[in-house]
Amino acid sequence: MRKALLVLAVLAVVATACAPKTSTPTSAAAGDCTPSTMNLHTPGQLTIATGNPAYKPWYGGTSVAGSDWKSGKYTGDPHTGEGYESAFAYALAQQLGFTNDQVTWEGIPFGKSFAPGPKDFDFAMQQISITPQRAKAVDFSDGYYDVNQALIADNGSPAIGVTTLAGLKDLKLGAPVGTTSLEVIQQEIQPNVEPGVYPDLDTALKDLHNGQLDGVVVDFPDAFYGYADQIVGQFPPLSGGQEQFGLAFEKGNPLVSCVNQAIATLKSNGTLKQLENQWLQTDASVPVFS
């Protein structure tokens, strides 16, 4: 009897993998921003997480040998330094004092960027819009890109020629899950037809080309990459204020302050603006929905 109880107790402990992991984050003093003393996931390496596939124009170039990413018509490889986010990542790493080969990329499903607990990376860079709700789960860096949204459609779609938000209400639109694009559909258009919500951009585009969707909402720079025949129009900024992309860190990670300093420098010395001009096409002449 006593033995049986003991066995049960041991089982209970084993079942919960008892010993708490001793992962006390090495709390570097704030303001101490050199790679050797920074709070890093892997010492001496800046580990950045993003999605796989990684889409143009955020990631581009031709796949590097040995990389998990595959460059294609719509996709790129973060290791190339081509595409806005990839170029930004390497500029940021340099600003922080890393060399290019000290940057490691980690492919993650989107959910991992905000899952609680220790992370397998230093921060996630995946066109993540900063919102107050999300900031409860992660720490965001300062914004590194102001993003607007646009509607793309194929020739023959009833969306072609529409100029008002009201005119979009009765169309079947789609967007990937977890994006500002989806928010625009839900909050700004408030359509009468339920939008299609897809695990990623790829599947949304597939349904667009199959004729199951009248249009897909994408980040404005995405609209210029031939995902669809036409850019129908761009959306006015969200009523909640200008949407910005931020880097997502584990809550309380002291690395944020170092990264913010670096972002501020890249902003003030014009690097970010130059990368935008180089990698992100936008066209002010695209009509804004009224």
Place this chain on the structure above:
Amino acid sequence: MASGSGPSPNVYFPPGGDSDPRLPPGSDSRWPKILGGGDSSARNVWIAVGSTVIFFGLIAVIVVRSPGWPEIKDSFFNGAEFRSSFPVILEKFVRNIFIFCVAEVLVLILALIIAVLRSLPGPVFTPLRIMAAAYTDLFRGVPTILVILLLGFGMPALDLQGIPDNDYVWAIMALTLVYSAYVAEVYRAGIQSVHPSQVAAARSLGLSRWQSMRHVVLPQAVRRVIPPLLNDFIGLQKDSALVYVLGVVEALNKATIIQQGDFNFTPLVALSLIFIAITIPQARFVDWLIARDQRKRQSSAAV
């Protein structure tokens, strides 16, 4: 009693020594019941209660005192998030119910046809038997989510007149194809469990092959496999969530939308609770059916 002596269907029975393998753990004294664990004297009941409380209590204490618990609690068991997401997810769950109910009806019909085809005797029907076998091999072999992706994105792309481009159609079609393969095997096991002497008897009474299948074999076969059929139905209900990959905004998709919008996993927990709430009563119902079947068998065997 003839009906109990056929070859045992090999689909779902637990390994059970020399007692009837169709017994679920619990209706045979050699298998302990979940609660009590044997004879139910007061002392044993108290021991059962005590060990249960200690066992789960220890686990709870260790989990709650783990360093990550406050974070886990906030992002998986967040009260405010639960209250705001549960009703919206439940509302979309109606679509899952629609999908798995329509699919189940189609599955029961298609699978029966396949099982009967595969059980047809005689050399003439070899091509039909091969077809049925190939079908079950194919659709039991390919992961459900792949079938959904391939049909859902492939078929509308054919751009053929008359091929529907509605996501629901292809979601239901994919689930039907996959689950028919499993259910056909369950039916076939049932058909094979009817002793050949019954067919011989039916034929000697002048019934045709088809008539003996229809009036003698199938009624017994189907009744015998109702519990495993229900098990597969439960599986189908859960897999209805997979159709989110086609952009159908059903419960899982809705939960993911909230999860990724708010960076909080509570909506996924809320959806799990909905699934548990509908599947557990069915699982208990299956147990009850098996137990009832067993009681009947025992009482008729005693006559």
